[in-house]
Amino acid sequence: MKKISIIIPLYNAKNYIARCLDSVKAQTYRDFEVIVINDKSKDNSWTVLNNYVTENLDIDFKIIDNEVNLGLSKTRNKGMDLAAGDYILFMDNDDTLANEYSLEYFIEMTENDPDIVLGKTRFLLNDVPKESNYHTLKNKKETYSGNEILDGFFSGEWAVTAWNKLYKTDFLKKNHLKFLDDLLHEDELWAFETAVAAKKINFLEQETYVYYSLSNPNSMTATVGLKNIEHYLITLTKKLELSREKELYSKSEQTKKYLKNFTNFTILNNVCKMNFAIFKSFYMRIRKEFAKNFPEKDLFSLNALLAYYLYKMKFDKEFFLYGKFPKYINPLLKI
Numbered sequence: 001m002k003k004i005s006i007i008i009p010l011y012n013a014k015n016y017i018a019r020c021l022d023s024v025k026a027q028t029y030r031d032f033e034v035i036v037i038n039d040k041s042k043d044n045s046w047t048v049l050n051n052y053v054t055e056n057l058d059i060d061f062k063i064i065d066n067e068v069n070l071g072l073s074k075t076r077n078k079g080m081d082l083a084a085g086d087y088i089l090f091m092d093n094d095d096t097l098a099n100e101y102s103l104e105y106f107i108e109m110t111e112n113d114p115d116i117v118l119g120k121t122r123f124l125l126n127d128v129p130k131e132s133n134y135h136t137l138k139n140k141k142e143t144y145s146g147n148e149i150l151d152g153f154f155s156g157e158w159a160v161t162a163w164n165k166l167y168k169t170d171f172l173k174k175n176h177l178k179f180l181d182d183l184l185h186e187d188e189l190w191a192f193e194t195a196v197a198a199k200k201i202n203f204l205e206q207e208t209y210v211y212y213s214l215s216n217p218n219s220m221t222a223t224v225g226l227k228n229i230e231h232y233l234i235t236l237t238k239k240l241e242l243s244r245e246k247e248l249y250s251k252s253e254q255t256k257k258y259l260k261n262f263t264n265f266t267i268l269n270n271v272c273k274m275n276f277a278i279f280k281s282f283y284m285r286i287r288k289e290f291a292k293n294f295p296e297k298d299l300f301s302l303n304a305l306l307a308y309y310l311y312k313m314k315f316d317k318e319f320f321l322y323g324k325f326p327k328y329i330n331p332l333l334k335i
Helices: 017-025 045-055 071-082 102-108 147-154 169-174 186-197 226-245 254-271 276-293 304-315 329-333
Strands: 004-010 032-038 061-065 087-090 116-125 143-145 165-168 200-213
Touching: 004 017, 004 045, 004 071, 004 102, 017 032, 017 045, 032 045, 032 071, 045 061, 061 071, 071 087, 087 102, 087 169, 102 116, 102 200, 143 147, 147 186, 147 254, 165 169, 186 226, 226 254, 226 276, 254 276, 254 304, 276 304, 304 329
Parallel strands: 004 032, 004 087, 032 061, 116 200
Antiparallel strands: 087 165, 116 165, 143 200
């Protein structure tokens, strides 16, 4: 039997953690442990968790109460350090496994010894099932190996989430894969690093996970501020460095496009809506990182003021010249 370590960081989820754990409890595949780490919840999540554990002594639980708030990355890393399983599965504390066969589906797809198995996701918005192109698997066959993994990842064939993926523990340890401490949007870098390191991945045909989302215009994902962009720049720098070190430019033709699109649509798309001083600071830092780690050294080498207005014309709907850009704007911005 292959043991699965299910890692669940717990934070302010008193209304959801029992639902999450019930979906684990219902599994037909029984060789698993559940590692729940309370990251200094401000509600009574810790009490709810302890009551649940007391009432379910037949489940192999490891529960930890962090002395201080560590954040998601450090908490997941702590869970990996404690994991005794052959495989690791991350869950968010307000999500569930799709049905009682989810773990069985995952294990059945480990026969050819993949580094990662990806499941299908059911997406609920305000508890209503919705189609989500982002969370839909777009793989072309059941197993990818070698450069097929890079091409698939760079083409957006699966979502950059840590959850709903079964990771071989030895694969994570061998490649020293950890979440970067104190990084916002940590899954973005994690997904990149695991795709680069993987030699073989499998895709499931079955739904294995339910992702619950609430519509909130004030959420972190809906509002992008300076701190978010700063952390996206850290992520970009790590991606550029790893692309150079692992010679990804020669391994996948998609590498350059992926890195440019991430820069344009995730960072500069947002920072151009701020004042010029902020835009110039980020633009110059991006130029420096591309000059060090990217084959086309002249990329992002426009005059910063010119670039500022060109990006506003392309992305800022509040700018009076939005949509009025000349035909040569895309080649100039390398979009």
